[in-house]
Amino acid sequence: MLSASHGGNATAARRAPEVRVHAARATSSEKEAQVRFQISDLNFFYGPKQAIFGLSLKIPANRVTALIGPSGCGKSTFLRTLNRMNETIRNTRVEGEILLDGQEILSMDVVGLRRRVGMVFQRPNPFPKSIYDNVAYGLRINGYKGRLDDLVEHSLRRAALWEEVKDYLHKSAFALSGGQQQRLCIARALAVDPEVLLLDEPCSALDPVTTAKIEELMFQLKDSCTMAIVTHNMQQAARASDFTAFMLDGKLIEHSETSKLFTTPTDPRTEAYITGRFG
Amino acid sequence: MSGARIIWRKSLNYVMLSLTGVAALGVVSVLFLILGYLLWNGGTSLSLDFFTKLPKPVGETGGGMANAIVGSLKLLMLAALMGLPIGLFAGVYLAEFGGKTFSFVIRYTTDLLNGVPSIVIGIFAYSLVVLPVKHFSTLAGGVALGIMVIPVTVRATEEFLRAVPGSLREGAMALGASKWKTIATVVLPAAKGGILTGMLLALARVAGETAPLLFTAFSNRFWSPGWSQPTASLPVMIYTYAIAPYDDWHRQAWAAGLVLLALVLVANLGARFLLNRGNTVRSV
Numbered sequence: 001m002l003s004a005s006h007g008g009n010a011t012a013a014r015r016a017p018e019v020r021v022h023a024a025r026a027t028s029s030e031k032e033a034q035v036r037f038q039i040s041d042l043n044f045f046y047g048p049k050q051a052i053f054g055l056s057l058k059i060p061a062n063r064v065t066a067l068i069g070p071s072g073c074g075k076s077t078f079l080r081t082l083n084r085m086n087e088t089i090r091n092t093r094v095e096g097e098i099l100l101d102g103q104e105i106l107s108m109d110v111v112g113l114r115r116r117v118g119m120v121f122q123r124p125n126p127f128p129k130s131i132y133d134n135v136a137y138g139l140r141i142n143g144y145k146g147r148l149d150d151l152v153e154h155s156l157r158r159a160a161l162w163e164e165v166k167d168y169l170h171k172s173a174f175a176l177s178g179g180q181q182q183r184l185c186i187a188r189a190l191a192v193d194p195e196v197l198l199l200d201e202p203c204s205a206l207d208p209v210t211t212a213k214i215e216e217l218m219f220q221l222k223d224s225c226t227m228a229i230v231t232h233n234m235q236q237a238a239r240a241s242d243f244t245a246f247m248l249d250g251k252l253i254e255h256s257e258t259s260k261l262f263t264t265p266t267d268p269r270t271e272a273y274i275t276g277r278f279g
Numbered sequence: 280m281s282g283a284r285i286i287w288r289k290s291l292n293y294v295m296l297s298l299t300g301v302a303a304l305g306v307v308s309v310l311f312l313i314l315g316y317l318l319w320n321g322g323t324s325l326s327l328d329f330f331t332k333l334p335k336p337v338g339e340t341g342g343g344m345a346n347a348i349v350g351s352l353k354l355l356m357l358a359a360l361m362g363l364p365i366g367l368f369a370g371v372y373l374a375e376f377g378g379k380t381f382s383f384v385i386r387y388t389t390d391l392l393n394g395v396p397s398i399v400i401g402i403f404a405y406s407l408v409v410l411p412v413k414h415f416s417t418l419a420g421g422v423a424l425g426i427m428v429i430p431v432t433v434r435a436t437e438e439f440l441r442a443v444p445g446s447l448r449e450g451a452m453a454l455g456a457s458k459w460k461t462i463a464t465v466v467l468p469a470a471k472g473g474i475l476t477g478m479l480l481a482l483a484r485v486a487g488e489t490a491p492l493l494f495t496a497f498s499n500r501f502w503s504p505g506w507s508q509p510t511a512s513l514p515v516m517i518y519t520y521a522i523a524p525y526d527d528w529h530r531q532a533w534a535a536g537l538v539l540l541a542l543v544l545v546a547n548l549g550a551r552f553l554l555n556r557g558n559t560v561r562s563v
Contacts, residue, residue, distance in 0.1 A: 111455040119453035125446035128469045138454035
C-alpha cells in the first residue's frame, strides 16, 4: 500500500520516517475496516435528467477514497450528495440510502450533517474576512462559546498553514496565495472537527508544489479524518488515495484498492480510462 | 482594395470618433457650466449667517437658512429610516430567495416605481399622511422621500448581492450555516461596500427633490417645532426664494443651491470611498 500511494515521490522520501510510522499504524487498524459512509442504490436527478444511476459504495473510515472519471460522469454530484450540498440547487431529487456511521443522512438535520461532513471546493473560496475569522466562522455559527484562539491555531496547524500566517491572522484572507487560500479553506473545514472531509478537485487550480503540500496534508489527516476526493488527475489518485472508485456516465464501474485498480483493473473501461484512451 | 476606399474608411472613422468626443465634451461642459455658475453666484452670497441664522422677514436683508439645512437633514433621516430597510430586504429577497415569476413582478414594479414622477409620489404621501390629520408635516415629507429611496436601494442591493460569487455561499453552507446565516454573515458583508454606495446615492438623489415636498413637508420660516409640523427644506427654499422678486432672496437661493450641491457631492464622494474600500477587501 505504501508503495502505491507514495512510491517514488520526492515529498514522501523527505518525510520517510514519518510515513513508515503512519503506514504501520494504518496496517494495524486495517483489520477493523470500519465503514464511514455506506451508500446503497443511489439515484440522483437534476430535474428530469438523471445524473447518478444505482450507485452503491462503501467509504472506509480513516482512508482516502478517490473518485475518478471523465468530466460530467457525476463524481462531483455524488460527492455533493454526501453532505447534501445538492439541496441548494433547485429541482434536484435524490433516491436511495446514504448511511453515515449507520445513520440515514437524508433524514438528519442538515446543519448537524454538514458539521460532521466538511467540504473543500475546487477553487479556494475564503470569505472576505480575516484569516482568523475565516477559520473561526464554522465555530461561531455553530454557537461555540469556548476559547476560539486555541482552536483557530490548532486548525491552522492541522492544515499546515500556521507557520506561514501566524503573524498575519487579522489580515484579509485574500492577501494569501492560491495554495495558502486552499489550505485556509481546509483549516476552516477542520475547525469544526468533521469526521469526513469531502474534497472536490481541491488541487485543480494549484501548482504542483502546492498540490504536493495538500496531498501531504491529506496523508497526515488520515489519523483523524475520512476523506473522499474527486480528482481529474490520475497520478494524484494513485499517489494520495487508498481506495479508488471509477465512475462513467453516472454509474460506478469499478471500486477497489488504489494499487489494485491502477495495476490490474477488472473492467476494460477502467483500463481504457486509466491508460488515457478516453476522458 | 482601392486607395479611395481606405481613405473613405479612415475619414469615416475619424468623423465618428470626433462626434463621440464632442458629445462627451458637451456632457462634461454642461456639468462644469452649472457648477461654475453655482459657485460664482452661490459662493459670493454664502456667509456664516447662512448656516446659523433663520430667514429674515420679507423686506429685510440678511438672515440665513439654518432651519432649512436642519429640515433637509431631518427629512433625509426619515427617508433613510423608512426606505432603506425596506429596499435592503426586498433586494435580498430578489437576489437570494425569489422565484422566477414573483421576482420578475417585483423587479418590474420596482422599475415602475422608480419611474413614477416625484410629484405623483408627493400627492400619494399627501393623501396618505397629510389629509387624515389635515396639516403638513415633516413626517409626510419623509414618507414621500422614503418611497423614492426604495427602488434604487432594491436594485443596488440585488445587483451587488448577485455579484458575490456563489462559491462563498456554498462555502458557508458547507460549514452548516443556514441560508439566512449565510446571507447575513458572508454574502451581505461581502457586498456591503456596493450596497452602502447605492443607499448613499439614493439618498443624494432625493436630497434635491422639491416637488414631493411642496405639499407634504411644505415649508416653514421658523424652526420646525416637531415631526408633525411643517419644516423648511433646502430645495423648497430655493424654489420659494428664486421666484420671489427680491435680489437678496435670489442670492440666498444661489447659496442654498450651492449648499445642496455640496451635500450631494459629499454623499457621492463618501459612496465612492465606501465602494473602493469594499473592493480592496475583496481583491487585495
